Amino acid sequence: MPVPDEEIHPVATGAAASLVAARKTPVGKDGVKFYSGWFCPFNQRTWMALEEKAIPYEYVEINPYKKEPSFLKLNPKGLVPCLESNGIPLAESSILVEFLEDAYPSTRKLLPDSAEQKALARMRIDLVAKKCVPAYMRLLQAQTHDAQREARAEYAAALKEFASYLDGNKGPLHGGKDIDAVDIALAPWAGRQYIIENNRGGKLTAQETGEKYQEWYKAILSHPTLLKTMSDAEHYEPIYGRYLRDEAQSEAAKALRAGRVIP
Amino acid sequence: MPVPDEEIHPVATGAAASLVAARKTPVGKDGVKFYSGWFCPFNQRTWMALEEKAIPYEYVEINPYKKEPSFLKLNPKGLVPCLESNGIPLAESSILVEFLEDAYPSTRKLLPDSAEQKALARMRIDLVAKKCVPAYMRLLQAQTHDAQREARAEYAAALKEFASYLDGNKGPLHGGKDIDAVDIALAPWAGRQYIIENNRGGKLTAQETGEKYQEWYKAILSHPTLLKTMSDAEHYEPIYGRYLRDEAQSEAAKALRAGRVIP
Secondary structure, eight states: OOOGGGGSOSSOOHHHHHHHHHTOSOOGGGSEEEEEOTTOHHHHHHHHHHHHHTOOEEEEEOOTTSOOHHHHHHSTTOOSSEEEETTEEEEOHHHHHHHHHHHOTTSOOSSOSSHHHHHHHHHHHHHIIIIIHHHHHHHHHOOSHHHHHHHHHHHHHHHHHHHTTOOTTTOSBTTBTSOOHHHHHHHHHHTTHHHHHHHTTSOOOHHHHOHHHHHHHHHHHTOHHHHTTOOOHHHHHHHHHHHHTTOOOSHHHHHHHTTOOOO | OOOGGGGSOSSOOHHHHHHHHHTOSOOGGGSEEEEEOTTOHHHHHHHHHHHHTTOOEEEEEOOTTSOOHHHHHHSTTOOSSEEEETTEEEEOHHHHHHHHHHHOTTSOOSSOSSHHHHHHHHHHHHHIIIIIHHHHHHHHHOOSHHHHHHHHHHHHHHHHHHHTTOOTTTOSBTTBTSOOHHHHHHHHHHTTHHHHHHHTTSOOOHHHHOHHHHHHHHHHHTOHHHHTTOOOHHHHHHHHHHHHTTOOOSHHHHHHHTTOOOO
């Protein structure tokens, strides 16, 4: 019997489907091959960076629960997101964003030039990885009322800490008026915040997250690069339903359940 | 009553004490101020990178369990390792190694120039952070026979995976004949492997880790930059004794006990 996660909708829908259709042409040495799962927030980070930087790429849909032998041959662990560049498979969403910065230096920069400011940006991306994402997943998977209340407070606190690094004078985003690598690190979870709100205690208020986060959230939620990489809400629902019932079998879900690092 | 971790030996000893004595001169704008805890493996990563790259720095000892108000003013979370550069406090050991690469481009490179090879190096550093270090700490803190056996197998498997990325033709280290950022990521735990071996089931054999790891271990353990940043074994013992009895109160120890990400 297949594990339930194998039965996800096979391809992107809505806005993301149009984007995929426009990015199916092989690009050869001029760009990269992007192996992605349409529904996965980690994939969306890399996807947003590719779009923001206008790097040529070919989109290849991968169901991470039902991997094709040809993909496993290239990338034996089968991790997505994966970028293939000059025949070399690369993984880990944040590392891929850094790779795009390094490999395409003439495209729009997503990290600051100053070494100190770049380190600060990386510290904020690290905060998203170590606090925001695990707290989001813990809240999603929490089954008892107490566990949900605790996880919600933890998620709100992580968002507040993230927002403490925003400089309102430049604009609502970390990058100011436009997004940068720090915004991209958290954006996919902003795009999925409604799932928390609909199932885990209602709207995340300014009282919980602070006002600065609310401004960031509003700005990122209407950002064209987030919007064009999102599929229709109805197709996320069955996937997140499994997380909400704590039945998901993704590597991230299993790790979190076991009290381990999200791989 | 102070928590036991406050009672650690206050300063570096042995080889590390000689190095500290040679690095106490303020360096001003020509270098960085390095806030460190002598016993901490994360600090040692940054320390090794500073030494390998021959960057001017001033060593400042911080007891992370008894932080000075002046340090907390600079760095409110009080995290070590911390580098102060142009008045800006920066944290997170792997981010600090990247910072030193960015800020001192004319020093010896610890990461490859090619964008793909740099991404692969970062993926291996990520493997150390997500698999090797948590497994080491889990093994250290495991109290029952079953938990120890399981954690030891997990640590050995993580080391074997790390070693699978070594290219024996270049030399025993990831960097070949000399160390690079990937070697530095794991080196401090190699320097503390004897604690596992003395307390958690004896020597880690080639049967457990594979032969390639054994060669790496031998090479890194005799590397001058690891050796000169190590203190005398007798002063690590009371610190690690608390981990071995699962009494340690460091942020990393508490996180691991609670099934959370090591901060």
